[in-house]
Amino acid sequence: MMTTFVRASTAAAAIFAAQAAIADVTVYTAGPAALIEQLAEGFKAETGINIEFFQATTGQVMARIEAEAANPVVDVLISASWDTATDFTERGWLLPYTSPNAASVPDFLKTDTAVAQGVSALAIAWNPNSGTPRPTEWSDLTGADFNNLVTLPDPAQSGATFELVAALASSQGWDLFNGLAANDAIVAGANAEALNPVLQGAKAAVFGAVDYISLNGQAKGESIEVIFPASGTVIAPRPVMIMEWSQNQDDAKAFVDYILSDAGQAIVAGQNLMPARSDVAANRPLIADLTILPIDAAAVYASRGETLATFAETFAQ
Amino acid sequence: MAKTQSQTSPVVILAAAGLLVVVAVPFLFILLQAVYPQLGRGSLAAPFSALAAAFADPKLIGMTGNTLLLGVAVALLSALVAVPLAVMRALFRVPGALLWDVLFLIPFMIPPYIATLGWIMTLQPRGYLYQLLGFDLAGFLFSVPGIVFVMMLNAFPVIYFAVSRTVEAVGARYADVGRVFGATPLRAFWRITLPLSTPGLAASLLLVFSMAIEEYGTPAALGRRAGFDVLVTAIDLRVSDWPIDLPGAAILSLVLVALSFGAFLLQRWILTRKNWQTTTGKPQGGAKRALGPWTVPVVALFALVGFVATILPLLAILATALSRTISGGLAWQNMGLNNFAAILTDSTGALRALGTSLTLGVATALFAGLLGAVSAYAVVKSRARGRGLLDVLTILPSALPGIVVAVGLILAWNQPWLPMTPYNTVFILLLAYCCILLPQPVRYATAAFHQVGDNLEAAARVFGARPMVAFRRILLPLIAPSLLASMLLVFAVATRELVASVVVAPVGVRTISTYIWRQFEQGSVGLGMAMAFVTIIITTALPLIVLSLMGRRGNLL
Numbered sequence: 001m002m003t004t005f006v007r008a009s010t011a012a013a014a015i016f017a018a019q020a021a022i023a024d025v026t027v028y029t030a031g032p033a034a035l036i037e038q039l040a041e042g043f044k045a046e047t048g049i050n051i052e053f054f055q056a057t058t059g060q061v062m063a064r065i066e067a068e069a070a071n072p073v074v075d076v077l078i079s080a081s082w083d084t085a086t087d088f089t090e091r092g093w094l095l096p097y098t099s100p101n102a103a104s105v106p107d108f109l110k111t112d113t114a115v116a117q118g119v120s121a122l123a124i125a126w127n128p129n130s131g132t133p134r135p136t137e138w139s140d141l142t143g144a145d146f147n148n149l150v151t152l153p154d155p156a157q158s159g160a161t162f163e164l165v166a167a168l169a170s171s172q173g174w175d176l177f178n179g180l181a182a183n184d185a186i187v188a189g190a191n192a193e194a195l196n197p198v199l200q201g202a203k204a205a206v207f208g209a210v211d212y213i214s215l216n217g218q219a220k221g222e223s224i225e226v227i228f229p230a231s232g233t234v235i236a237p238r239p240v241m242i243m244e245w246s247q248n249q250d251d252a253k254a255f256v257d258y259i260l261s262d263a264g265q266a267i268v269a270g271q272n273l274m275p276a277r278s279d280v281a282a283n284r285p286l287i288a289d290l291t292i293l294p295i296d297a298a299a300v301y302a303s304r305g306e307t308l309a310t311f312a313e314t315f316a317q
Numbered sequence: 318m319a320k321t322q323s324q325t326s327p328v329v330i331l332a333a334a335g336l337l338v339v340v341a342v343p344f345l346f347i348l349l350q351a352v353y354p355q356l357g358r359g360s361l362a363a364p365f366s367a368l369a370a371a372f373a374d375p376k377l378i379g380m381t382g383n384t385l386l387l388g389v390a391v392a393l394l395s396a397l398v399a400v401p402l403a404v405m406r407a408l409f410r411v412p413g414a415l416l417w418d419v420l421f422l423i424p425f426m427i428p429p430y431i432a433t434l435g436w437i438m439t440l441q442p443r444g445y446l447y448q449l450l451g452f453d454l455a456g457f458l459f460s461v462p463g464i465v466f467v468m469m470l471n472a473f474p475v476i477y478f479a480v481s482r483t484v485e486a487v488g489a490r491y492a493d494v495g496r497v498f499g500a501t502p503l504r505a506f507w508r509i510t511l512p513l514s515t516p517g518l519a520a521s522l523l524l525v526f527s528m529a530i531e532e533y534g535t536p537a538a539l540g541r542r543a544g545f546d547v548l549v550t551a552i553d554l555r556v557s558d559w560p561i562d563l564p565g566a567a568i569l570s571l572v573l574v575a576l577s578f579g580a581f582l583l584q585r586w587i588l589t590r591k592n593w594q595t596t597t598g599k600p601q602g603g604a605k606r607a608l609g610p611w612t613v614p615v616v617a618l619f620a621l622v623g624f625v626a627t628i629l630p631l632l633a634i635l636a637t638a639l640s641r642t643i644s645g646g647l648a649w650q651n652m653g654l655n656n657f658a659a660i661l662t663d664s665t666g667a668l669r670a671l672g673t674s675l676t677l678g679v680a681t682a683l684f685a686g687l688l689g690a691v692s693a694y695a696v697v698k699s700r701a702r703g704r705g706l707l708d709v710l711t712i713l714p715s716a717l718p719g720i721v722v723a724v725g726l727i728l729a730w731n732q733p734w735l736p737m738t739p740y741n742t743v744f745i746l747l748l749a750y751c752c753i754l755l756p757q758p759v760r761y762a763t764a765a766f767h768q769v770g771d772n773l774e775a776a777a778r779v780f781g782a783r784p785m786v787a788f789r790r791i792l793l794p795l796i797a798p799s800l801l802a803s804m805l806l807v808f809a810v811a812t813r814e815l816v817a818s819v820v821v822a823p824v825g826v827r828t829i830s831t832y833i834w835r836q837f838e839q840g841s842v843g844l845g846m847a848m849a850f851v852t853i854i855i856t857t858a859l860p861l862i863v864l865s866l867m868g869r870r871g872n873l874l
Contacts, residue, residue, distance in 0.1 A: 067727035196437075
């Protein structure tokens, strides 16, 4: 009886001790699961430091951080929207850190408190089996060939889609979106919900698809092509941030260094994202190959509510 | 006598303590969040400042109306489908009865978001229906009737199982008395059997109503395209759209709670108006009647419902799981076992997620079942003061969207001054599942207790049994069939719970649903569907094995 009790207590204590030792750095990330898994594995192999991660959409990660704010758990945050970095900097939640490996990251992809892990861009994802002519421009999707065949991710749910809508609306007004609405385009939830009908052939093209997901699908043999309009698109850098409350700041910094190392950036490129470092190659179009629409982030986010309201009005039948 | 009056039964104390931890604590923090917008950051500044903005939202009335409409429509349509089937199943010898029971059990095992995606992939233009038969039903699917139809297919088994069991318990005995006094069979059924089955019907209608107004996946996937906004989708937007609006979400949740509470009061009014006791200790004639010439049409009806509610969604899920690519469609050269191989070889962490979720499912079934039984006892059978409050606590969770329960749990259990906390361990998932699923065993056990005569417990007490012993030896066995059935449902639903899991899962822990959902999010629909199929098979097979090992299969389903 006594020995059983002692044994049980020892086992319980061991479990708690093991739990305490598990997480050296806790990462909350909005991004592909395979990406954070491989980064954690590579980092552990190189430094022996454990990474524990929580992976969800940007919104869910933020909800968790907001609810935890009285007693935060997260050390490193990787968001899919640069807006989070701006907002968290204003709140004073971020630790200033410039990684030595960030030297070749272009200036617009780094600040004192955040640096891009990788970059995705928005594109037209077109199904070549759909029987429609290959689109090359956003406005092609307002034509009769694409009547009732276009999906858009909801800008209220996808930060990147919001930036595309804001950038296109400010550079050419709402005509494009009026045309899409008149052409019976549908607004379909988050990115996956917009892409799925296009893959199955219910629709022909996504207006504003996140490129790496479609590129990964293409690599698996899906009938999908990723087209970047020459008139311009927006990019979605994915900022890495160290929280100022982190108890493991040195390990967190080492993890940021690893993400920006040759090995880390190769893992990023392996997921069909653009590496943040301009001197790392990838088997896909890079920032220099794309026309990027200028965005005045401060102005765009200040009028976010109005933009979303106008968008919703445009597509409300 | 005075002594027993002043002593509160240990069963009641157990119920109160459990409900306090599982339901009251997270709910309290949601209330506090609604009042104090800065609660998450540990500040009580600016109380009530968020209320005005939330109630000034011009869409609020429309969304509330839509929510109510959805709940009522799903409950009524479910009853329309389930009640006739349940009555036939209870009173007549339906050929293949066990098979139909199993078929109607499976819709519980299919996660609603998976079923909806299956319907989308079947009915949308160029979907599976079009690929096989050359037409599609997209216009119907992406409409309010389409939403109600899909949600009914998921919910009608609640009513089917509850009503068929209640009618069976009422039996034909009372109707036979009516027949002796000259009533026609139909009249005896309408005036005697059906009214006596009210507890089961009312409880299951309430459950379906609450499930429908709380359900997220289907209204989110179909409703947005039909321009049909409900409270849950609005709450989710506030919780997942930056900047996060926790107070707004908390306030909308309270509106949802109010709706569910209204339905609960209605149900309680129905149940407490009359005495429904039919299990009196007297033996029950168990013989069922033959269907005679009605055999073929009745079997055809069972088959039709089973096909649409279970076989079709399963086929859609399987077809997607077997497809190498989604764009390849239903073609032999596009079929393969790659997705299943990826799961079985654990190359994507699928097996670990399965293990975690199945363990959590079993633990949730045990805890929620026990808490449900003692809570129902405290409410129905005890004379304890404040039992009305306990009753309210048991119904609260069914009105709280999973995501709100999750946020409430984080707010409650991540306070820096707590000496120890379940937060960031798997126990937080257990708490979340127990909270969300508690209404299932409570409603089933409540209905069962309503039909157990008070004289049985009184007899045990007369012969010297203490309250705990009387509960364990007399009452629990009497409600065990109902309770066990609800626990099996809890197991199935907990194993695949999505919305709360996504938000509160501790770092490094993956459940089945978060695994599936991540595959969808990253464009691997086939892999997600393969995992869903494996899960449905396991969560269906395990309860059936348990039941047949206990040798009481016919009784329980």
